[in-house]
Amino acid sequence: MTIVAAVDPSPAAHRVVERAIEMARKLNAELHVVHVFQPPSTVYPMQGMYLIDDEEMEKAEHELVWNQLDDLLDEHPVRRVELRGYPASAIVDYAESTDAELIVIGTRGRGGFASLVLGSTSQAVIHDAHCDVLVVKTSGQDT
Numbered sequence: 001m002t003i004v005a006a007v008d009p010s011p012a013a014h015r016v017v018e019r020a021i022e023m024a025r026k027l028n029a030e031l032h033v034v035h036v037f038q039p040p041s042t043v044y045p046m047q048g049m050y051l052i053d054d055e056e057m058e059k060a061e062h063e064l065v066w067n068q069l070d071d072l073l074d075e076h077p078v079r080r081v082e083l084r085g086y087p088a089s090a091i092v093d094y095a096e097s098t099d100a101e102l103i104v105i106g107t108r109g110r111g112g113f114a115s116l117v118l119g120s121t122s123q124a125v126i127h128d129a130h131c132d133v134l135v136v137k138t139s140g141q142d143t
Contacts, residue, residue: 001029002100006091006125008035009064012106012138017069019136020104021076029102032079034094035065036087058084088124096130103129106138 005020007013017033024031037058062082066073073080083090095103105122126133
């Protein structure tokens, strides 16, 4: 059995991984912790140069996520997975490609206003996933 835990750079990721590890232990499952980098939708050119190197930004965001979760990820064997794209689609596609039986995701990783503007990743995953989805309530925990 494979469980996919979807995380982002928010403090809520810690709770998601805790719950995913708990489930992986109970079910004797392989745990894949997935972080999806979503490239900025706009890049502002300045004098013919780009202000943002999105490859460097992607590398930095992946490192930030893993550094925030290192203490937990060392407790249980996990596969760290770095993806790029629209988070909901990438999570669902990855879970399907690994034949995961469960996706663990938080209620929100960005602030309330940003989630209204960007839409709800967890809601999209619930709608599109081929398997069960465990949504970990994370609002109110420094999100």
